[in-house]
Amino acid sequence: MRGSAAFGRLFGIPVRVHWSAPVLVAVLAVGLGGRTLPAWLPGRGGGFYLGAGLLGALLLVASLMAHELAHALAARHAGTRVDSMTLWALGGVTRIGRVTAPARALWVALAGPLVSLVLAGAGIGLGFLALRALDWEVPAALLLWSGVVNLLVAVFNLLPAAPLDGGRVLQAALWWRAGDRERAERQAGRCGQVLAVLMLAGGWVALVRGAGVGLWLLVMGGFLAIAAAAEIQHATIGLAVRGRRVGELASPPLSVPDWSTVAQCLAGSAAWRSAGSAALVDLDGRPSGVVRLRTLLAVPERMREEVRVRDVAVPLGQCATAAPDEELPGPALDAALGNPPLLVLDGGRLVGVVTLADIAVLMRRRRRSVRG
Structure with missing residues (x-):
């Protein structure tokens, strides 16, 4: 991804950070420290909320990286080349080689959401334990918040629309059923375009009504529309060169x-x-x-x-x-x-x-x- 810089390696896989990643941390920290924590834990000072918000944001970013690492390790286990993992403003992107079978593609696609679901369960469970058994209000709040957000990440990613993980699952199923990888990729991309239109429309309505979530829907819808169009173009090119050398x-x-x-x-x-x-x-x-x-x-x-x-x-x-x-x-x-x-x-x-x-x-x- 252009605009990213090397940030080391994780399990031998190059990790890169896009310039927009600090924006993600800032947005999460402001949202958590400026609204959520004051509502859950009233009476603290501004410095406390800022520090706790930043800590929670970094915790969630680590969860997003774990999501991408799951994709990368699953791809490596399936015998597919893993080029890099990149963290950016809308989450993470893992660049891998060409998966050779639909069953392997299905496993690679599901690995990330499964890890997010596990982290969601762990965050919510440990959060309630910290609150009820130990009376640790601050750790409990951060764990519960990260658990809920990880749950939302998993559910959103499982929507059947490429390039989301659910779209990869749909593509693998269509590929297995019809035996045509490129046509399955194109169909999953069409579903991505439909979801993008719905998100853009919903974002516009939300903005008109003054809801802040509208901006997020517009940004995500725009990204999804561009990425889905790229998926369709890639599939179309694949169909055009099929049978050639x-x-x-x-x-x-x-x-x-x-x-x-x-x-x-x-x-x-x-x-x-x-x-x-x-x-x-x-x-x-x-x-x-x-x-x-x-x-x-x-x-x-x-x-x-x-x-x-x-x-x-x-x-x-x-x-x-x-x-x-x-x-x-x-x-x-x-x-x-x-x-x-x-x-x-x-x-x-x-x-x-x-x-x-x-x-x-x-x-x-x-x-x-x-x-x-």
Whole structure:
């Protein structure tokens, strides 16, 4: 996710924090310390409510990370690659590879809500225990609040609309029933669009009536609409490339020598610059990475005669690669969409690239053939 920074690793999985995550903490802390706790525990000072609200917000954020970690560990157990977990203003996002079977997809989708339900039960149960048996009012209030919010998180995520976890569950069920992954993904995305419209409409009505929840519904509805449209687009692309191989989709490679300076590269052929990126090749003609135009332009002009392109490029080990005979859709398509360009390698040699432009051309051809 753009705008996020590395925050360490959890069980070997990279954890990232989006710039909007502090907004989530602030909103939760203000809501808890400014309204909920004063109503539950009246008579305390402002500093107490602020500190307790911040503590509760951090507790809930940890719960959201546990939700995402459950998805990640379930995906790893299912043999799927886990790229990262990112915390942001609307919760968390876990980036994983392509799940190969509907039963595995179902388990990965359910893992997060199940953990949230467990945390909800633990929070509510421990909260009542702290209140009734130990008379610890403050810990009880924080535990009860986090338990209730975790319950709401679980219930909301189980709504049958992609990209929510419930939408993934629906997709897995449709995939298992019909045996068509892409069509199941598209149907789950349509359900996501329906839910998004309902949330946007409800948010607008709530705002008109002066209810603060309306803003939350509008934000969540807007996010859901964008994400559901992306799900449908991904499924449509998958249907378009079904039965093809990576080599059929690839275009001739645009490459530059990795020993070139940034100045030489920028002064070279305009073909790769119009594409926005190019493959790097070493002295033996083997690929060594990918250079992006925006990265070269970010190098100060006074340094461009000295800095080598390979010093600012994405190394080959971090690039998306595939063999020309790899079937589509599959991991290669996901890589091409998520980390373009996709380098097509045959025996270690660069034979082509797959860019977003190549996929767009294929989609236009498909639309014309359908109309014809």
